[in-house]
Structures are given as structure tokens and as C-alpha cells.
Amino acid sequence: MSPRLASLPVDARFALLPPLTLVELSGADAGTHLHRFCTQDLRAVAPGGGREAMFLDAKGKLTAHGIVLRTADRWWFLGDAGQGARLAAHLDRYVIREEVRIADLGDARIGVLIRSSSGWNEPTAATLPDLASGAAMIAMSEDEALLIVRDGRFGADGVIVIGTRDAIDALTGVWDQAGNGRLSDGDVERARIEAGWPRFGVDVDAGYLAQELDRDRTAISFVKGCYLGQETVARIDALGHVNRKITPVRIERGAIDVPAELFAGDAPAGRLTSRVSIDGAETGIGLATLKIGAAKPGTVLRTEVDSAVRITVIDPASSSVG
Missing domain, CATH: 3.30.1360.120 (Probable tRNA modification gtpase trme; domain 1)
Structure with missing residues (x-):
């Protein structure tokens, strides 16, 4: 050993x-x-x-x-x-x-x-x-x-x-x-x-574009040259953003079963795919795929089932989403 x-x-x-x-x-x-x-x-x-x-x-x-x-x-x-x-x-x-x-x-x-x-x-x-x-x-x-x-x-x-x-x-x-x-x-x-790590098969799948994982800083080189799929990555980089991305959130005032559809007001905002309790059953953190307009830190979201649950988008640049 x-x-x-x-x-x-x-x-x-x-x-x-x-x-x-x-x-x-x-x-x-x-x-x-x-x-x-x-x-x-x-x-x-x-x-x-x-x-x-x-x-x-x-x-x-x-x-x-x-x-x-x-x-x-x-x-x-x-x-x-x-x-x-x-x-x-x-x-x-x-x-x-x-x-x-x-x-x-x-x-x-x-x-x-x-x-x-x-x-x-x-x-x-x-x-x-x-x-x-x-x-x-x-x-x-x-x-x-x-x-x-x-x-x-x-x-x-x-x-x-x-x-x-x-x-x-x-x-x-x-x-x-x-x-x-x-x-x-x-x-x-x-x-x-x-750590902001999306789990394949839970948070992301083969339908995702590279920048939708929001791992640009750690997983993508924008200067290395050609590779398979590079044209799409470069085109998105030139446009400035994708239409959705993996985003950390804080959940308060209740437990949520995942996956769960999320809403900003009455408008569909995305889907919560991972969730774990941190301070008792009614407080947790999670990862969600959100439309880019709903992914701004501080945005408050709700679920369709329980509007009392408060879901707040967290800044992914912070050292912890907890």
C-alpha cells in the first residue's frame, strides 16, 4: 500500500x-x-x-x-x-x-x-x-x-x-x-x-454548447488554434454570450425536488438540476441552467409548484456559493 x-x-x-x-x-x-x-x-x-x-x-x-x-x-x-x-x-x-x-x-x-x-x-x-x-x-x-x-x-x-x-x-x-x-x-x-462543477448527465448533457457550462476561464483556450468544434466556440465568443448557462443559486424557505422548472415572475427562466441542503432542510444551494437574462446575480426566481420558495442567483466568481 x-x-x-x-x-x-x-x-x-x-x-x-x-x-x-x-x-x-x-x-x-x-x-x-x-x-x-x-x-x-x-x-x-x-x-x-x-x-x-x-x-x-x-x-x-x-x-x-x-x-x-x-x-x-x-x-x-x-x-x-x-x-x-x-x-x-x-x-x-x-x-x-x-x-x-x-x-x-x-x-x-x-x-x-x-x-x-x-x-x-x-x-x-x-x-x-x-x-x-x-x-x-x-x-x-x-x-x-x-x-x-x-x-x-x-x-x-x-x-x-x-x-x-x-x-x-x-x-x-x-x-x-x-x-x-x-x-x-x-x-x-x-x-x-x-466548486461550480456541473455533473454530466445531471446538469449538462450532449446538447450543451461549450460556453453554456460557464467554464470558459478554466476549460477553454481562445488562442490555441483549430480543433473540432472551435468555429462554434469562436463565433459565440465574438457574439459575447450564449443564450443560457449553468448558474449557481441559493434556495431558501423550503425544499425543492430536482429537476424543477424556474420562473422570473411569470416568465420561464430555466431549470434547477442540482440541489443540496446546507443549513437545515429549508435552505440549500444548487446549480441551474438559466436563460442569460435571468442569470444576473441577485435575480430572484420561483418554482411553479411553490411560490413561497425563494431562489436567488449567486455570483459564480465568489469563492463559494454557500
């Missing part, structure tokens, strides 16, 4: 994550191939690093969203469940003479989230990249059985460990015996929503 994972800080808590997408790319041209088909500039990514990115179809619609990571001899795509088969087929379709091998490993790997406010011994806070810039960090355990990832999707203090079920079960057994607590599903969901 990796020494860096055998013991955690006393305050560290952990939780098994929902199913994930993990696509592995190897071969001399793996990095170049990924760079040609994603929204991010990967040329400066060194082993141990990574970047948030999107992969688009020819019309600029979303094929996959997640983190592209690099280890010593291969590249990885890590994302929410439901993207692996489509992304692997998408990338394989454009392999002509390139030396690239693509494997969808999502069904063979699971992930566990660790959160600790005091940090942990390796990687240390001092060595972490600026997560706000879209950067990420990856390491391998000594026996290469585990991927250790820090990418900001669960906040700055979140670390994801990915491995086979047997390997993850062995780790969590050690942590349970050591007295480290478990994160609840609500803890995990709150961390994701506070």
Missing part, C-alpha cells in the same frame, strides 16, 4: 464517489491527438499535471467534459459517468496514422474522495498548482495501482484516489480502522456545487 495513503490527517474524511469515466491514452502521439480535439491547450502540460477541458462534436456540442491528466508514459481523461464509451469512440474515429491506443477503463475503476482542511503529506498544499486556473495535479502510487488526483471539482481541499475496487476497499478499510470519518452524500454534493 502506498505510504502516502496509508495514514490520513486526523480531520480527514472520505467517501466513495459515484461511477466515473476514466479513459486511458498511450502511445507516442497520445498527447498531440488529445490536444487536437479538445478546447484546452495541452502543449505545456508536463507529467504530473493536467487541465480541465471539453471535447466537442463538429457542431460545437459537448461530447465530454472533465480533466485531461498526464503521467510519465500516458494520458488520461477523468470525468463524470456516462462519457467514456462516447469519448473513446470519438477519439478513435480520428486516428489515422497516429500512434495512439485508447481504452475506456471506467467500469474497471472506482474513486474515493478525501477532504482535509489541514492538508496531507503528499502532495502538499505548497506543491499544488493554482486550481482556479483550471490546472490539476496527478500522481501514481509506487506500485502504479492508484491514481491520486487533485483537480478542484470538489474544492481546493479535495483529493480523489482512483483504483480497482479491491485496491480502494483495502484503503478505506485502513482509514475506517484508523478512525477517519465518512463524508455523507450531501457533503460530497455540496463540495461539488460550491
Whole structure:
């Protein structure tokens, strides 16, 4: 077992994550191939690093969203469940003479989230990249059985460990015996929503345009040059905005089942897709897809079912939506 994972800080808590997408790319041209088909500039990514990115179809619609990571001899795509088969087929379709091998490993790997406010011994806070810039960090355990990832999707203090079920079960057994607590599903969901990370299949799907995820600053390079779907991205950038986007909201005065249609006055404004309680059952935070006119911070929305519930748009530039 990796020494860096055998013991955690006393305050560290952990939780098994929902199913994930993990696509592995190897071969001399793996990095170049990924760079040609994603929204991010990967040329400066060194082993141990990574970047948030999107992969688009020819019309600029979303094929996959997640983190592209690099280890010593291969590249990885890590994302929410439901993207692996489509992304692997998408990338394989454009392999002509390139030396690239693509494997969808999502069904063979699971992930566990660790959160600790005091940090942990390796990687240390001092060595972490600026997560706000879209950067990420990856390491391998000594026996290469585990991927250790820090990418900001669960906040700055979140670390994801990915491995086979047997390997993850062995780790969590050690942590349970050591007295480290478990994160609840609500803890995990709150961390994701506070980080502004839209979940594929819940908040976004293959019908979304890149800028509708509102991840421009961290996931899109507007200067890297051509890639599949780039014309649509550039056209939207020239126009100045999309017609809808993922937006953080605060919910007060009642619980809401998601998904829920939202209204600004009597006019349809969008849909709430994620929600978690933060201060009791009647207060929560969430992510919604809103029409651009309703996405201004401070805008008050309501649901069709319960007009007493108060939903307020939050500034996504704040450090937390909580």
C-alpha cells in the first residue's frame, strides 16, 4: 500500500464517489491527438499535471467534459459517468496514422474522495498548482495501482484516489480502522456545487454548447488554434454570450425536488438540476441552467409548484456559493 495513503490527517474524511469515466491514452502521439480535439491547450502540460477541458462534436456540442491528466508514459481523461464509451469512440474515429491506443477503463475503476482542511503529506498544499486556473495535479502510487488526483471539482481541499475496487476497499478499510470519518452524500454534493462543477448527465448533457457550462476561464483556450468544434466556440465568443448557462443559486424557505422548472415572475427562466441542503432542510444551494437574462446575480426566481420558495442567483466568481 502506498505510504502516502496509508495514514490520513486526523480531520480527514472520505467517501466513495459515484461511477466515473476514466479513459486511458498511450502511445507516442497520445498527447498531440488529445490536444487536437479538445478546447484546452495541452502543449505545456508536463507529467504530473493536467487541465480541465471539453471535447466537442463538429457542431460545437459537448461530447465530454472533465480533466485531461498526464503521467510519465500516458494520458488520461477523468470525468463524470456516462462519457467514456462516447469519448473513446470519438477519439478513435480520428486516428489515422497516429500512434495512439485508447481504452475506456471506467467500469474497471472506482474513486474515493478525501477532504482535509489541514492538508496531507503528499502532495502538499505548497506543491499544488493554482486550481482556479483550471490546472490539476496527478500522481501514481509506487506500485502504479492508484491514481491520486487533485483537480478542484470538489474544492481546493479535495483529493480523489482512483483504483480497482479491491485496491480502494483495502484503503478505506485502513482509514475506517484508523478512525477517519465518512463524508455523507450531501457533503460530497455540496463540495461539488460550491466548486461550480456541473455533473454530466445531471446538469449538462450532449446538447450543451461549450460556453453554456460557464467554464470558459478554466476549460477553454481562445488562442490555441483549430480543433473540432472551435468555429462554434469562436463565433459565440465574438457574439459575447450564449443564450443560457449553468448558474449557481441559493434556495431558501423550503425544499425543492430536482429537476424543477424556474420562473422570473411569470416568465420561464430555466431549470434547477442540482440541489443540496446546507443549513437545515429549508435552505440549500444548487446549480441551474438559466436563460442569460435571468442569470444576473441577485435575480430572484420561483418554482411553479411553490411560490413561497425563494431562489436567488449567486455570483459564480465568489469563492463559494454557500
